[in-house]
Amino acid sequence: MPKTKPAQKAVEELTYEEALAELEGIVEALEGEQNPLDEAMKLFERGQALIVRCGGLLETAQLKVQKLAGESLVDFAEEAE
């Protein structure tokens, strides 16, 4: 997984699921393979950035509600009660 990283996205652009999946892959790579130390350090730093990203997303998460109108999606305004 860490081998195929030419198209690595900036951490800030990742969704929670993407960041979590990559984080999982990094932990597994560090657990499994024998990585050169400098590569391991890069993975570790990336992993830390992913953790920060995930934590931030959890803190600021806001339910997004859309409504199906015909075949398109529009934001759904819940009536305040």
Place this chain on the structure above:
Amino acid sequence: MQPNLFTQTLTVSQFTFRVRKLLEENPELQDVWVEGEISNLSRPASGHIYFTLKDKNASLRCVMWKSDAARTRPTLQEGAAVEAHGKITVYEPQGQYQLTVNLIRPRGEGALFQEFLRLKSMLETEGLFNPDRKREIPAFPKTIGIVTSATGAALRDMLDTIRRRQPLARIILAPSPVQGVDAPSALVNAIQSLNLQSPDVILLARGGGSIEDLWAFNDERVVRAVAASQIPIICGVGHETDFTLCDFAADLRAPTPTAAAELATQTTLDDLHLQLSTFRSRLTDLISSLFADHRVLISTLAARLRFVSPDRRIQSDRQRLDEFSRRAYSAVAHRIQLQAARVDGISRRLSALNPEGVLSRGYAIITRKEDGKVVARVSDARGAMNVRVNDGEFEVKRDS
């Protein structure tokens, strides 16, 4: 009929008790549905409800105790045609028999229920409700589809629940009327259009209502649409006690809309926080153990390097050199010693053979003068002879 004058007379209480036993011990009268119109409805402060059920020719006193009355939907009004379920009891102070009602439904619901059973058994036979058709509900859906009324409390409850438990989710609402003649086709349409959006799970929900209110969820078309959905469906219609055919066809039944929302958000925000902190410590542990490994590796390598260093070889060569010279020296010394011993022995043997040694002990060597031959026998002795003793020689002559 001629009265028997000798039969014991009963008190009113005794007699009423007998009637009561007679009625209340008859199982057929203890579990009945009675249909009629409500009249003389009275709701005193006690919370119990009193009314009379009547038709053209008869009337029946009814009572509904507070606990049962509380569960009754507001179908109780003067003149309403209802079906009441309960048991016959006798109220002794008034000498009245009455129906103690525990359940009331609008008239015709019995027929609806028959229809429900018929459809249920048909779809069951077709295999629409088979347990092996049920799919796993994803624990952490990214997108949750909702089919319900856009204005009902059910939607608000579900959104509140999801927002509280899993605000990372995205909701796609496919609004649809949930009761009335248009509801079934609208529900089918909503389920199908939502399928095109590929959410991870669909919630099909509606708040509580009468059996007629919920009837759209027993509509064959809707039930078939639920069964045909490509996306797993959680059905949460009505209250805990309400069962609709959609419940059976769905992948998961929830007792209420709120419960459906909970079942769709099994992985909560708290779970994610926990998961993240687990990853954090795993990552830290990994990197520090990696460093520890490398430290060990480095010290092992350093030891091996010391082992193969030229320094060490020089030292060891020097040592070997010393060893050789020591061994060479001792070998030479040993041979010298041996030679010395041999020389000693030979010289000792040599000195034993030296004739001069004999002379010193008083022996003499006699040789003839004429030919120098040693005189060893008497017959050898003639003429002049030389006698050699230890310190010199002299001549002698044999006379005869």
